[in-house]
Amino acid sequence: MTTTNDIKPWLFRVEPMEGESLSHFLGRVRQRNHISANALGQMAGIGAIIARWERFHLIPFPSDADLTALGEVVGVDGEKLRLMLPPQGEGMQFDPIRLCGACYGELPCHKIEWQFKSVWMCERHGLKLLSKCPKCGKKFKIPALWEFGECAAEGTRCDRCRLSFVDMKDNQKSS
Template sequence: MEAIDIQPWLFRVEPLEGESLSHFLGRFRRANKLTPNGLGKMAGLGGAIARWEKFRFNPPASGQQLEALAVVVAVAGDRLQGMLPPPGVGMKLEPIRLGGACYAQSPCHRIEWQLKRMQGWDRHQLRLLSECPNCGARFKVPALWVDGWCQRCFLGFGEMVKYQKYL
């Protein structure tokens, strides 16, 4: 009997405008029932996926790594590059921040929210949240945002806009 090399097929997931790489990777993995290590093995990236989901970009993702990921997720490498923080711009790893008004319009984590220079979101003139305004729980990394609500009290991210303060 001859062994057949069966290639896995994957569901396509389209990135959302402004979406962070962490959030996109989590959505892609869930749609395809993959772990961070499983996706890393498929792309030949080892543990890089798990690091990137936690905004750990030291060392930074190389063009070669992004192209390898692009082949697996069927998204152009330059589009993946746009999900990363701009070169030379400081980024906050923690706490994870959220703009409730923006999330209500487009349910995804935006990479801009994690930039050190961002205290608020200019588009809505509101301060970013770093914890649930209802129960005080810190937000999990965006790759783990499955249902769009606080993991402790279940307040929806879009509903948190009423707790955000103006800039």
């Protein structure tokens, strides 16, 4: 593929959601535009690091220059992308992926704060976060691989037992 720097590839824009994690946002951008993580990295001129970011492997931490370059391709300010990552000094847990089903029912996205080491419960709902499907025990996929938009008409589900993320709230313990 040959591209010149003054031709910007055009992507369908995807609006970020409140508190959304970078992994979930990039997954939506890629699905909407039918492109791979590597293709997106190439368009932004930042190489093959998108797939690592989608797994929350953030060492070395994404630079402002990288986020600005990616932001130009996806049509979102680099600073806004930065907010989809943990703030400086906040420990990050990339495994397991965690979920508040009650939050997901209100806004269908994976929130970055669920992966903070310091966070074990959803303060909004007073519920402990789930780290696996409460019915069958399957761990959640990385958010970039969740189901989005029209694919998620019935909501994202456990990929083994098909329990919906929204219904998982009934199994969350109050803290």
